[in-house]
Amino acid sequence: MAKSVIEVKNLLKHYGPADTGFTAVNNISFTVKEGEVVGFLGPNGAGKTTTIQMLLGITSLTSGTINYFGKDFKKNREESLQRINFASAFNTLQGRMSVMENLMVFARLYSVKKPKEKIMDLVSYFKSEGLLNKTYYNMSAGQKTRINIIKSLLNDPDILLLDEPTASLDPDVADTTLSLIQDLKKSRNISLLFTSHNMDEITRICDRVIFLDQGKIVAEDTPLNLTKRLSDAKLIVAFDAKKEIVEKYLTNEKQSFSFINKFTVVIETEEKLIPKLIFGLSKADIWITDIEIKKPTLEDFFLHIARGKSKKGEKNVN
């Protein structure tokens, strides 16, 4: 069984006075195993960034503990940080300096042996040799992201925290970046804690997802299992019949529906009822010309939490 590399217990962050302040992270506990990719999701203000800042030691905890590799982070800060790194679309390197200069600085901060060789290896792995002499400020967002990731790998980290690394990238560059992260996972067995607002990215690269809302963990599972927790599906039926007949049938069946046009209806129903509805429509002499079924995605689950939807259609979120 894989070892836990991050163990967070009863983590709490409260800003301001105890009675009138604001709790950003409310008593959360989770672990990340060796080689595991964990997605950290939640709406804005859920507490993701605050948690990451505490995990990196740049925001202090109100209470709780963070252990890296079985050791208390507070007592073993230097040793822990030597084995961790971080990249984000929101913090950058020194704009006036060249890429090589920036990377040389961080190679020293992480006491990298043979820094030039290490930089050249990574730059070559990420096919970024041409960027070395460029001033960081003058690079595109995609190039900066690549260099940020190179910086985050200088110390051969065992844990990599990535805070929306693909934010503000166009889809093509975002896809390349994700492929690079997937390659890293395969080739180096790094544990990754990954935040993103892009649900497809999370589904693509994460083994497990932790959902935060209002500072609390509201769900924790694999991306697939999380989508299964929502039983609502959308059935889109195009038909060649009178709209009133379809309306009467669906009303009798107590279904929630809406017409896109005179010949297309969208039915929001439980996934298991779809065959029965299709059969029922046919039996009611409705000629079905096209059927489309939309199953719940991770994005639906996200929206479900973000919008605080009613419990209808939810099996068990916790």
Added chain:
Amino acid sequence: MSINRISGILLQEFYITKRSLEVMVDVVFFPLINITVFGFLSLYLSGGGNPASAYPLLMGMILWQLLYITQYSISVGSLWSIWSRNLSNLFISPISVLEYNAAFVISGSIKALIVFLTSALLSLYIFHFNIFQLGFSNLLLFFINMVIFGISTGLIIIGLIFRYGTRIQALAWGVTFLFQPLTAAFFPVSILPFPLREIAYLFPATYVFEAARAAIHNPSINWHLMAIALTENTIYMIICTWIFQKLFSKSKETGQFARNEG
């Protein structure tokens, strides 16, 4: 303490200084302009007679710049990282606050030494004022005292910036100017009215300026003034380090430290 990590910050300082016109202007251009202006002012005030009578003015500027450059290096060094949204990247590396500050103390001291030597040579060749006539031991004591006071001031300013954000960054350029009148940089302390005179003696730089003015006529070390300056500097350094630690901790507690880049 890791030499590697300290050298990492020093390397960053070197690259930023090399690539930033702003730093070159603040650290090289303004000090040299100051010396030039004060040199001519000294000549004017001497009324074409004995220029030596106005030398304390020029000497005051040379010594005051030690305080300014050291404080500026410590405060603005961190601001460059905040402006570049790079401060978090530095502090998520294994570097400690002590190593981080040590790097800026070294960098500030080196810059202060370079500015001092350049200003001294400029004064010598253009205005025939030889600050080296005060003696090596005197100059060393003046340098140490002014640099330590600059470090203490710089620590407080950067602590305040970490704690309250860049909205108070103007302090990084402005605070040391407050010490020009309060430490009697260009005139004897006795000129100051009573309450200000008492305040002036609270600052170690005041004793340096007093000792330096006396040394123009008698280059022997004034141990009495230097002892007070060193004692005050030690007290200031302890208090300022403690305040910096408090501000830094509070900044991490309120989340301001991470927000500084937002």
